[in-house]
Amino acid sequence: MRITTPTLLTAVSVLSLPVQASGIFLQEAVTANAGTATAGDGVYSGSAAAMWANPATMSDMRDQLTTFNVLGFDLEMKYRDNTGQGDGKASSFLPSFGAFHAHQISDNVHLGLALGAVGGSSLAYGDQWAGAAALDEITLTAMQFNPSLSYSLNEQWAVGIGLQLSWAALQQSTSLIEAKQDTDWAFGANIGVIYTHDERFKVGASFRSKLEHEFDTRVTGPTELGVINRLQTDISLPALMDVSASYAVTPQLDVLTSVQWHRWSEWDTTVLDFGLGDSGVVIDRDWDDVWKVALGADYQLNHRWRLKAGISYESSPQDDASKQWVDVPVGEQYRYSVGASTYWDDIKIDAFYEYADLGGVDIRRNLPSLDGTFDGRIHFVGVSFTY
16 A cells, blocks of 8 residues: 555654753753752752753862752643644643762862753643644653763863763654654763852853664554554754853852753754655754753852742744644743752752743644644652752
8 A cells, every 4th residue: 555645744743752952851850959940050069960060060069969859740731723623731740850979089080970860751632632643642751871070170170071871762652653662872972161260250161962862663553554564763852052150149149040052953854764665754843043041049048048049031943833843842931940948967958849831832734734822831849859
């Protein structure tokens, strides 16, 4: 039986969901100062988790420092259809975690080990909404192990380097076919530098290389699509650059900021290869680079408590409704966060709440036929323990 490209495109238009740093890539489990919406993470040394944002931060940590992050998030996506074909709603509440340890091995050198969930979700829209032929259910998990080293050049300068070992698992289905779960490893590097001007001002910069996961999974479906039994595709994490700074306005108040650049402009297309001897199905993405800006404050209320707050903004990688896809409907994002920290004996306890407004994203596609708007939001609640 001859399977036409429109048939394939309708049946499997989303079997290539990316893990993204500007969308559903949920970095909160690897955030060092979560109550500030990640502002200043690249220079913060009060948590061992800071090594994920910038490995050079370990040079400002003591002989050894250990942090465990534990959180839960409530993700909801709604779709409103303009043509009456059927609205959709998907939600999930899932746990996430991170574990980090920094150890001084000489006067100038620190070794760090970081393990954390850096992305993933589980969503089920069901088979009654307008886009059911493109997406019914999806489960995505992304973990990273990130060993690193830092070196203190002098009292002002420190540098760091790390190795990214990324593991991802993907399983999803439409109302027509199902892609079985497949897993893959990808490898990359990260580097960082910190400059400490004095006790009040600190600035740092870091870079994480691009990672690309390749999947080769079994596909099952109805008899009319029976010749499709495998799918090869990839998932990418873009290169990311971060510049962070902190400034002590008063002995009690620190102001924190971060500016990030996510190189999504490299992601022009997604290729779905079904092993049919052709070039596969090509999905046009045409994304732009994303900028993220975060601003936060860390205030010493008294000898027992510190209070934190922050806000961040991420630009949209795609504003053309005709190029949006149901796998990752993306737009501008705002995150609002508050937190507090105290001590229990020698253990520092940080708790935070964060609200992520994923905004409204219009979509107009012919295959599948969709004309509507996606709205998304995430609630995060978490706690970390540092000793």
